[in-house]
Structure formats: structure tokens, C-alpha cells
Amino acid sequence: MIAFIVPLAVFFAAFFVLPLALVVLASLFDPVLTGSNYQEVFTSALYLRVLRSTLEISGLSTIVTLLIAYPVAYHLYKQPPRQRTLLMTLVLLPFWTSILVKSFAFTVLLGQDGIINNIARALFGPDTALKLLFNRPGVIVGMAHYLLPFMIFAILTSLLAQNRDLRRAAEVMGAGRLKIFRSITLPLSMPGIIAGCLICLVLSLGMFVTPALLGGPKDMMLANLVEMHVRQTLDWGLAAALAVLLVIMTGALSAIISHVRGGGLGSHG
Amino acid sequence: MAAMGKRTLKRSSLAEHWFPALGTVAAIFGYIFLVLPSLIVIPMSFGAGSELVFPPRSYSLELYRQYFQESTWMAVTGQSVKVGLATMAASLVLGFSAAYGISRTDFRGKGLLTVFLLSPMFMPHIAMALAMYLYLSRLGLVGTTYGLVAAHTLVTVPFVIVTAFAGLRYVDRNLELAAATMGAGRLRIIWKVVLPLIVPSIVVASLFAFLLSFDEVVISYFISSVQSETLPVKMYSSIHWEISPVLAAISSLLTVLSFGACVAMSLLQRNDQ
16 A cells, blocks of 8 residues: 555655755755855845835735635625525636736736726826836735635635524524624634635745736845846855745744644645 | 613614625625636737737737747647646646555554645745756756656645545445455556546546646746746746737636636536535
8 A cells, every 4th residue: 555655755755855955955055054044034134125025915915815805705605505606606717817817917907008097097087197016006916816715715614614503593682684793703704714814824925926027126025036046146045045934934824724724725826 | 871872773773784785795896806807808818909908999819810820829838738738647646546545544654644745735836946946957857848747746746635535535445345355456446446436536636737737837937948938937928028918818718718627627526516
């Protein structure tokens, strides 16, 4: 039976363990054996600024995602199963859509001559120009769109797991829908909200495509800094130290997630 | 006191009254936001001419013609299909056999091994991209299709394993035992008993693996060369440097592909239950 596991184990040793070991080695030894790469990461003004914007963008897009996702998840939860399956397609379609298609669509939507700006000009006069692209709002919109399906799945799962008798009991006792929502549904869906937020944080911390295509120079995240060091300054040691930092951050969050609920998650950003 | 009580009652009943409607409005806003990018690219793709405006001033199939006649776009699309199919094959074989091995035995550290085999799921792609880049450049495999397939397989295999576990859970082990008592060997049992029972999960896993590979951009961006460039890598540079209108046609085709995948998945999952 072990023989069935061996091929994958060998593959992982060759293409997962060894490559990651190289990253750790490069972060420590490249160019010389010192902790200088890590020291620089934690002291240089540039790295601290990028670290800060990484945390800010991740946190803010997670909050925005939660605010958009909750009503959708709640609406899906209220639907009879047939309608729910149909409406789920609207969530699954973006889930399966390439991040590049989305990024392209958002450059068209949010640009100076984009749809949003055209509508704004029609409403508020021809001088209106909203700056929505290559800056923070652009990144947040793009990230929130990428994260939404993950958040909706997490919240919907916890809503559907609730005991419906509780609601019925509250109804019988004369509670209105808002009252039921505030004192039963929302508190009981907290595990889903927490799991969803943690998943979104993990996914957004390592984000590369969205900040690169929809953000400006001030919206550089850790992943973009890694790329800059590999492809432009050729400083592999620093790139490796940044990658190790990122893996430790997302690894710690992932450990909390699997502690909270034993589920998996996907990422392809 | 009485008046105040009455007022709060009124206010709360007003909130009660509006709550369902407000909830629905917020949900509709959410649905529109979710499908907006997909909805926007399709009319754009039928625009004529070289500028990206919405709605297009006139309609034509010009952008599709550009995509299908441009040999570089065709080459990268072909490369993505090739890498996707190879990745699918590799991750199905490796993933299903490992999942079978793990689900049919007990040993110390089984849980830990499973977590380890699923861990690429939790790892930022940028870290794997750097790792693969450093590693493959030592082996002289940067820019090769082999390198791309190996890296993509690492990304897709955890999803295949999860799907395989789900499928294998519903295979009655007594069937395997019965076949074994009647003298069937292990491989024969797998071929004749287990595989026919998990066809739906194999199809779901194949779709998963192919699409994840077909859409993967960060790792491919690091380890591909001009010769081995995939479709997402070329799209990335195209959006990054100059936004070419032909992207609208490509995006629409990819949206149709995603929609097909959605429908296929939900049909398969319904059959699974």
C-alpha cells in the first residue's frame, strides 16, 4: 500500500522540499553567510513600507469582501435549494474565471475613459474624473472581486449548518426577521465569518497579479517586491528572505484556519 | 417613559419592515459586482477597431479574427493546452494513487503526511515561483515545458487528492474485500472495482487540474521563456505593457470556458449525491 504513496512522495521531495530548501539557503547564505538579508528586510524603509502596505491592502480588502459577501451569502441561504443552485452559478463563474480576465475587465471598467467614469460624467458633468485605476481603490476592488467567492462559501457553509428550529422557535415567540438575524443568525455565523476572513487574509497576503496590474507604485506588495528582486535587481538573497517571511505569515494563518475548521482552500492568484 | 417606549417600538418596527428589502438590494448589488467583469468583456469583444470603449461604437468579429490569425497568440494557447493536459495526466496518476494508498492503510504520521501533501494549497504562489526558479535554474530546466509541468503538477495535485479522498470515501470496502477473497490482485481490484466507482471524482479532478494549470500565471511567469510562454503569461505582459483590444476576445473565450466548467461541475456534483 505504501507503494502507492511513494511516487508522489518522491515527486514532493524533488520538486517541493528541495526547491524550498534552496530558498531558505539563499535567504541565509546569498551572497555570504549572514543574517544580513533578514536584517535589511526589517530595517530598510522601503521594505517596511511595502510590508505595511501589504498588511493594509490585505486587511482592507478582507473587510470590503466581508461587507459585500455577507448579504449575498445570507440571500443564498434564504433561497429554496433549486434557486440557490442557480444563483450559485453567479458566484462560481467568477471563481472559475482567470484573474487576468478580471484584471483586464477592471482596467476597462475603472480607467479614465472607463464605464464608471463615463457614468460619473453623465451624472456630474463633463469635468468629472475619478481616479480609480493604478491606485489603492483599484487594487481593493480587484482583490475584493478575487476574494468574494471564498468568503461567500465560508459564510454560506456556516449559515446552512445552523439549526433551523432555533429560528422557528424565535418566530413563534414573535421575533421579527431583523431581531432573529441580530440575535440568532449573525452570532451563529461568526465561525464562518472568522474562517472566511482568515482565508481571505492568507490569499491576499501573497497576491501578485492584482497589485501589479491595478495598483500604482505605492501599492506594491511583498510578492511584487520578490519579483522585482528576481527579475530586475537580481538580488536572490533578499527575494528569498521576503518569500520566507511571506510563507511564515501565511503558514501561521493557515494553521489557525485548519484549527478553526478542518477544511481546505485554494489559491491561484 | 411610555412615549419613549412607543417611539423605540416604532423605530424598530420600521427597521423590521425595511430589513428584508435592504438585504435583497445589497445581495443584488453583490451579484452584479460578481458577474460584472464577465458581462463587460463579451460585448467589448465584438467591438470593431483598435480602441477599447464601452459600449463599442460598431460591432464586428475583427478581434476574434486577430486572435485566431496571430501566430504568437495561437502558439501560447497551444502551449497552455499542452501543459494543461500533461499536468492533468501527471497529477491524476500521482494524486489518485497516493490518495488510495493513504485511505487504505494506517500508519504513524498519516495525518502529518496528508497535511504535507496538501500544503502547496496554502503556499503563496510567489514563494513557489521563486523556489522553482532557483531550483530549475540549477538543473538547467528554466524555460522548458518539463519545468512548467512539474511546477503546475505541484499546484494541482493537492486539489486532486482532496477530490480523490471524497470519491474514495463512498467506495464500499467490502466490495474490494470480496474481490480479494475471490483471488483478484490489487491492481485488478483497482481497475475493475475501484476506478469504475469513482468516475465522477476522476472527471471533477481532471477539470480542476486542467483549469488550474491553464489559468496559472505567477509561477509560469517566473519559469517560462519566450519559447515556452503560456497564454496567461502573455496576457499578463499584454495587460501590463499595452492593453491590446484582442484581449477582449480572448477574455470572452475564457469566460465561456469558465462558464462551461461551472455547469459541468454542478451537473457532476448533482450526479454524485
